[in-house]
Amino acid sequence: MTDGLFLFNSRTRRKERFVPIEAGQARVYTCGPTVYSPQHIGNMRPNVFADLLKRALLMEGLRVTHVTNVTDVGHLTDDSDAGDDKMEVAAQKTGRRAEEIAAEYTGQWLRDRRRLNCLDPEVLCKATEHIEEQIEMIRVLEEKGVTYRIDDGIYFDVSKFPRYTELARLDLDQQQGGQRIADVVGKKQPADFALWKFADPELKRQQEWDSPWGRGFPGWHIECSAMSTKYLGTRFDIHTGGVEHLTVHHTNEIAQSETALGVHPWVSIWMHEDWLVFGGEKIAKSTGNVLLLEELEAMGISPLGFRYFLLQAHYRKQQNVAEQGLRAAETGYRRLVAQAQALATEGNVDESAAQPRRAEFREAVRDDLNAPRALAAATGIVRDESLSPATRRALLTECDAWLGLDLLTAELPQATQETDPRIDGLVAARQAAREAKQWAEADRIRDELAAEQIVIEDTPEGPIWRRNDP
RNA sequence: GGCGCCGUAGCCAAGUGGUAAGGCACGGGACUGCAAAUCCCUGAUCCCCGGUUCGAAUCCGGGCGGCGCCUCCA
Numbered sequence: 001m002t003d004g005l006f007l008f009n010s011r012t013r014r015k016e017r018f019v020p021i022e023a024g025q026a027r028v029y030t031c032g033p034t035v036y037s038p039q040h041i042g043n044m045r046p047n048v049f050a051d052l053l054k055r056a057l058l059m060e061g062l063r064v065t066h067v068t069n070v071t072d073v074g075h076l077t078d079d080s081d082a083g084d085d086k087m088e089v090a091a092q093k094t095g096r097r098a099e100e101i102a103a104e105y106t107g108q109w110l111r112d113r114r115r116l117n118c119l120d121p122e123v124l125c126k127a128t129e130h131i132e133e134q135i136e137m138i139r140v141l142e143e144k145g146v147t148y149r150i151d152d153g154i155y156f157d158v159s160k161f162p163r164y165t166e167l168a169r170l171d172l173d174q175q176q177g178g179q180r181i182a183d184v185v186g187k188k189q190p191a192d193f194a195l196w197k198f199a200d201p202e203l204k205r206q207q208e209w210d211s212p213w214g215r216g217f218p219g220w221h222i223e224c225s226a227m228s229t230k231y232l233g234t235r236f237d238i239h240t241g242g243v244e245h246l247t248v249h250h251t252n253e254i255a256q257s258e259t260a261l262g263v264h265p266w267v268s269i270w271m272h273e274d275w276l277v278f279g280g281e282k283i284a285k286s287t288g289n290v291l292l293l294e295e296l297e298a299m300g301i302s303p304l305g306f307r308y309f310l311l312q313a314h315y316r317k318q319q320n321v322a323e324q325g326l327r328a329a330e331t332g333y334r335r336l337v338a339q340a341q342a343l344a345t346e347g348n349v350d351e352s353a354a355q356p357r358r359a360e361f362r363e364a365v366r367d368d369l370n371a372p373r374a375l376a377a378a379t380g381i382v383r384d385e386s387l388s389p390a391t392r393r394a395l396l397t398e399c400d401a402w403l404g405l406d407l408l409t410a411e412l413p414q415a416t417q418e419t420d421p422r423i424d425g426l427v428a429a430r431q432a433a434r435e436a437k438q439w440a441e442a443d444r445i446r447d448e449l450a451a452e453q454i455v456i457e458d459t460p461e462g463p464i465w466r467r468n469d470p
Numbered sequence: 471g472g473c474g475c476c477g478u479a480g481c482c483a484a485g486u487g488g489u490a491a492g493g494c495a496c497g498g499g500a501c502u503g504c505a506a507a508u509c510c511c512u513g514a515u516c517c518c519c520g521g522u523u524c525g526a527a528u529c530c531g532g533g534c535g536g537c538g539c540c541u542c543c544a
Binding site for chain 1: 492536537542
C-alpha cells in the first residue's frame with residue numbers, strides 16, 4: 001500500500017485504490033435515515049463514517065459531491081408488503097401528519113449530525129419531493145420489459161437481471177426470505193420486489209400519489225436509484241450504507257439502476273459500515289435498546305467525546321458500546337484536547353521534522369479510513385517532545401481536518417461556570433479553614449460536598465468546584 | 471439452510487507472516503496539609519487443537535464461543 005486512498009469495496013471484497021470516474025471529482029451517495037422516529041446513536045455511526053470518507057476524499061484534494069437522502073415516505077416493513085408502514089403507523093399513533101413527523105425527526109437528525117461535526121452533504125434529498133423521478137425510472141424499467149403487474153403493485157422481475165446475486169453473492173434457492181413474514185401472492189420469485197405499490201382503497205393512507213399505474217406510493221428501493229441518478233449521474237464513485245443493506249436494498253438498487261440506465265458497474269465502490277452493539281445485541285429500534293445523543297449528554301458524554309469513541313474502532317467491525325467505554329472516550333477526548341490546546345503558539349514550524357508524523361497519520365487514513373490508527377498517530381503528535389509546540393500545532397490542525405474533533409478549538413466544560421450561593425459559601429468557608437490550617441474542618445466541608453457529588457479542585461488561582469458526572 | 475463478521479491485557483480497540491499501536495481503569499511515583507486535577511512510569515504472546523514456515527496473533531485445516539444479514543433497522 002503506497003500512494004493514494006485505498007477503500008474496501010464490498011462488491012469485490014478487496015481494498016482498492018480509489019480512482020474517481022471524473023478526475024479531481026468524487027461523487028458519493030449515502031443511504032440516509034427513515035424519519036419516523038428519533039435517530040439514535042446507532043444511527044450516528046454511518047453519519048460519522050460517511051463524514052470520515054468525505055473528509056478523506058477532501059484530504060486527497062478532490063472536489064466532493066455528497067448526496068444523502070431522507071426517506072420521508074413510509075416504505076414498508078418488507079418488500080412483500082406484509083407489514084405495517086412505519087410512517088403511517090407513527091402518524092396514526094400520534095394523530096399527527098406524516099409530514100410533521102418527518103420534519104421533526106429530520107431536524108433532530110441534522111442537529112445531531114452537526115453536533116458530531118459531520119459536514120453537511122452537498123445535496124439532501126427527500127423521497128416525497130422526487131416522486132416524479134421515481135415514476136419515470138419505473139416507466140423506463142417497464143419499457144425494458146423487466147416488470148410485471150400483480151394485484152398488489154408493479155414488481156421487478158429479478159430473473160431478468162442475471163447479475164442479481166453478484167453483490168451479496170447470494171444463492172437464491174437457499175435464501176430463507178419470506179419465512180418470517182408472509183409473502184405477497186403472485187410474485188414470480190421470492191426475490192422480486194415492489195417498484196410501485198397500489199393504494200388499498202379500504203385503507204386511507206396519508207401519503208399516496210397518482211401514477212401511470214394508478215394511485216399508490218413508490219417501493220422503498222427506487223428512491224435511492226432515482227435520486228442518485230438525478231444528482232450524481234448515471235454512474236458514480238461510492239455508495240455507502242449499513243451492512244444489512246447488502247443483501248436486499250443495495251442488491252435491488254443495482255438491479256433497477258443498471259437495468260434502467262444500461263450501465264455496469266453503476267457504482268464503482270460499495271462501502272458498508274457495521275453495527276454498534278450493546279450488551280451483545282445490535283443497537284436498533286427493533287431491539288429497543290436505543291440511546292439518543294442527548295441522553296448521552298445527560299450522562300456527561302459530549303457529542304465530540306462520542307465521535308472520539310467512534311473513531312476508536314474501525315468502521316467495518318462491530319463496536320461495543322458500554323458506559324465504561326463511553327466514559328473512557330470522554331476522558332481520553334478531554335485530555336487530548338487539553339494537551340493540544342496547552343501547546344504554545346509561538347515558534348517555528350519545522351517542516352522536515354513534521355514529515356514522518358504526517359506520513360504516519362495519512363498512511364492510516366489512506367488505509368481504508370483506519371481511524372483508530374490515525375487517532376493514535378494524532379495522540380503521538382501531541383506528546384512528541386522532539387517536535388516544537390508550533391510544529392505539533394500545525395500537524396494537529398491538519399489531522400483535525402480529518403478527525404473532526406476540534407482539537408484546538410473545542411471549548412471544554414469549565415468547572416467554575418456554575419454559581420450557587422450555598423455551595424460557593426461552603427467552598428469559601430473551607431478555604432478559610434485551610435488558611436487557618438484547620439484541616440479537620442476543611443476536610444469535613446469537602447466530604448459534605450462530596451456526598452452531593454460536588455468535587456473541589458484547588459488551583460493556583462484558588463479553589464473551584466464542579467459537579468461530578470452522574 | 472445460504473451469505474458475512476468476530477474472539478488480542480480488567481474494559482474498549484489497532485495490528486493480518488518477522489517477533490504485540492492507542493485510549494480508559496488499576497498500581498507506583500511527582501505535586502498537595504491530605505485530597506482532587508495534572509504530569510511521569512508500569513501490564514498481554516494474542517479462544518483451543520493440529521498443520522505450513524527459519525519464523526504466525528497474522529496463512530491452512532478442525533473445534534469451541536459470540537454477533538449480523540436473508541422482513542424494516544445504520
